[in-house]
Amino acid sequence: MSCSRRAFLKDAVGGTLASVLPLSAFAFLSTEEAKAAIAGSKVRWAFLVDTIKCIGCGMCVTACKNENEIPFDAPVTRTWVERYVVTKDGEVHVDSPLGGRDGFTDNKIRDEEFAPEDITKAFFVPKLCNQCDNPACVQVCPVGATYQTHDGVVLIDREWCIGCGYCIMACPYGVRFFHPELRVADKCNFCYHRITKGLQPACVQSCAFGARRLANLEDPDDPVTKIITTERVAVLKDEYGTKPHVFYLGLDANVR
Amino acid sequence: MKRHVLHPLWVAIGLVGLIFLGRMLLVPDDFGVHGDSFTYNYHRFSNIQEWQEFPVKYQGRDSCTECHEDNVRSIRRSPHKRVECENCHGPSGNHPDDVEYLPRNTERSLCLRCHAFLDYPNTARAEMPAVKDRLHKRRRACVECHNPHDPREDVE
Numbered sequence: 001m002s003c004s005r006r007a008f009l010k011d012a013v014g015g016t017l018a019s020v021l022p023l024s025a026f027a028f029l030s031t032e033e034a035k036a037a038i039a040g041s042k043v044r045w046a047f048l049v050d051t052i053k054c055i056g057c058g059m060c061v062t063a064c065k066n067e068n069e070i071p072f073d074a075p076v077t078r079t080w081v082e083r084y085v086v087t088k089d090g091e092v093h094v095d096s097p098l099g100g101r102d103g104f105t106d107n108k109i110r111d112e113e114f115a116p117e118d119i120t121k122a123f124f125v126p127k128l129c130n131q132c133d134n135p136a137c138v139q140v141c142p143v144g145a146t147y148q149t150h151d152g153v154v155l156i157d158r159e160w161c162i163g164c165g166y167c168i169m170a171c172p173y174g175v176r177f178f179h180p181e182l183r184v185a186d187k188c189n190f191c192y193h194r195i196t197k198g199l200q201p202a203c204v205q206s207c208a209f210g211a212r213r214l215a216n217l218e219d220p221d222d223p224v225t226k227i228i229t230t231e232r233v234a235v236l237k238d239e240y241g242t243k244p245h246v247f248y249l250g251l252d253a254n255v256r
Numbered sequence: 257m258k259r260h261v262l263h264p265l266w267v268a269i270g271l272v273g274l275i276f277l278g279r280m281l282l283v284p285d286d287f288g289v290h291g292d293s294f295t296y297n298y299h300r301f302s303n304i305q306e307w308q309e310f311p312v313k314y315q316g317r318d319s320c321t322e323c324h325e326d327n328v329r330s331i332r333r334s335p336h337k338r339v340e341c342e343n344c345h346g347p348s349g350n351h352p353d354d355v356e357y358l359p360r361n362t363e364r365s366l367c368l369r370c371h372a373f374l375d376y377p378n379t380a381r382a383e384m385p386a387v388k389d390r391l392h393k394r395r396r397a398c399v400e401c402h403n404p405h406d407p408r409e410d411v412e
Contacts (some may be wrong), residue, residue, distance in 0.1 A: 103369030
């Protein structure tokens, strides 16, 4: 049997490739599966808050607390409503008693009453997690307990969180808090268990005024995405570079 | 090498080995980078599934329609058409399987969330049909006179 140098090299390279390729394909299978799942889902969740429509009833806060099992009377909440009253002397008065859980039913802000003729403007601003593209809270987590999903939502692994509180400090929007019962960090996740089933977040569903709406930015036919892309929307604290994904219609410069 | 050098060296190597062994046993298999970024996508993959399985409590008006068609129809015709059933009756959860009767929140404070008059210029709040809490039938429940399913109707 003759064996030329050329044939030997061919067989050697071919044989090596044949033995290595299936192995490498096997080794990367799980990652590929994960990648396929990521590429397959064309979803990027975002949120639209219409501050002009909000009347400060606080039903969203009540619904959120019930839905997400956040202790009802504890001073922590995943979403909250702030009231801004700007008076003629240029002062800005802000309050959010219990996060606006029981609504705003009187004119008093910290026992100070404002006569209608002294008010230049007043409005309500619902706030929630911005599900940032560059979430500062995720960067600082020392244990990998918080992360961004492929559809843009930042989640917290309650099993893995050690409760160090770095993320609570890192969030420029102050949306994170320490869950008093579970002893872990907690925050709004757009009701991830609802939106992945095709339901609306609890706060969106409970809002009778259409002030809160969920959008899928990857879907150009989504009516809320159309508003975000075609109308004049603003985000909170753009200067932090976190790329927040909660968009506001009618946002006032006094809102911090 | 002398023994007094080798001994602590073996101990050190053993400790490092123990740390790696412990890490192997404690860190779940699905812990790793699931996405493009080590910074943002480093996590336990099954946690996504765990969050998706979180129980839903607010089922929405469509699920109420299945049994309470009359009530849903009446509120849909009223100025309260945009108010969800569960805003006043509480989250239905697995009703009627676990909780047979849902509560009715008939408190004045619930109505006042929207209908307490706040004189804020140029806001939707100032345009709401509203009362001044201190001046209108103080401490009486609103539902004594107003039908919440159709507030245009009076209660006999």
